[in-house]
């Protein structure tokens with residue numbers, strides 16, 4: 001099966017409803033309410049995309065890997081990286097003994113299935129415009145194309161764009177001078193990366209503006225850190241979460257809060273909000289986003305979900321005191337974990353709140369966690385957000401309320 005989404009805009013509605021039906025059937029053991037369905041735009045919905053760069057003689061183009069096997073995809077990535085590195089040693093017809101050895105080893109691996117990507121209809125229009133423009137601008141400029149093996153695009157609804165160029169060689173002053181000109185020519189910000197090197201020429205972030213329930217929220221999104229890929233679906237998720245928590249009051253704790261995506265949007269519904277997150281970069285962006293959106297009742301702290309469970313169990317511990325846990329009265333928890341879902345301690349802790357909002361990018365682990373949570377809580381709201389059209393992946397949201 002193909003991992004790469006194939007856009008079939010005219011069939012989008014049919015595919016959406018088939019996926020919704022399959023998803024809804026996962027929740028039947030939990031006596032669910034009717035599932036709310038939030039469609040994506042049928043095209044140009046992904047605000048970020050990354051491609052490998054394939055060098056072929058004087059030409060270069062983007063490729064992606066097409067397999068449903070994650071391990072194979074990772075292996076292919078490593079293989080193509082090695083090959084791209086060898087191929088981009090342009091002009092050199094002499095292969096090193098090491099290079100020959102590498103090539104021989106690769107022959108024993110499964111064949112790489114790479115797909116040439118001249119455009120990417122699921123990605124934003126800005127990414128589609130930048131894809132050929134970037135290649136045209138660097139094709140005949142050896143210092144910019146030499147050993148370039150990956151390109152990452154991060155764009156926004158407001159039209160901002162940041163491009164990361166990733167190399168198998170150290171970046172020097174000549175690269176920097178030419179990349180600075182490239183920024184101007186393309187109207188983007190550029191970051192150059194190679195082993196142990198990260199050159200931020202202008203800035204390492206973009207500003208996204210999302211409309212939530214008629215209100216515009218501004219989010220700093222930093223390169224190479226988590227952001228919801230589908231901006232319109234993100235707006236739907238934020239509006240839904242705001243609606244289902246309206247009138248609850250009390251305090252909200254959020255685990256896995258990233259750069260404060262939900263923290264900022266839900267702050268008006270609560271007396272105070274505490275967002276927690278493990279990534280240093282996301283925590284810094286989260287604090288910035290709290291400030292810029294004047295969510296003065298919210299704070300973002302760096303700690304893992306596991307550490308938070310420990311702190312909550314002992315509010316007088318150093319962590320508990322630093323967070324001021326004794327001053328909170330949490331009525332609600334919002335979790336938005338990675339695909340693995342909640343670890344056993346976090347699951348136990350989450351069951352302690354009267355209201356649970358669970359946003360999940362993996363229905364399988366959500367269902368596993370619901371088997372525990374529905375022993376104490378009833379499933380009050382259920383939503384399907386089509387974050388990843390034309391794939392089997394589904395994003396779901398549930399509201400659980402403690403049983404009387």
Ligand SMILES: C[S@@+](CC[C@H](N)C(=O)[O-])C[C@H]1O[C@@H](n2cnc3c(N)ncnc32)[C@H](O)[C@@H]1O
Nearest residue numbers: 226256257258261277278279304305336337338
């Ligand atoms: C699916 S993302 C959600 C981020 C955020 N809610 C949003 O909407 O952008 C999951 C987040 O969990 C963070 N994370 C992963 N493992 C964690 C852990 N054990 N404790 C706390 N945060 C974790 C990741 O850094 C990532 O930001």
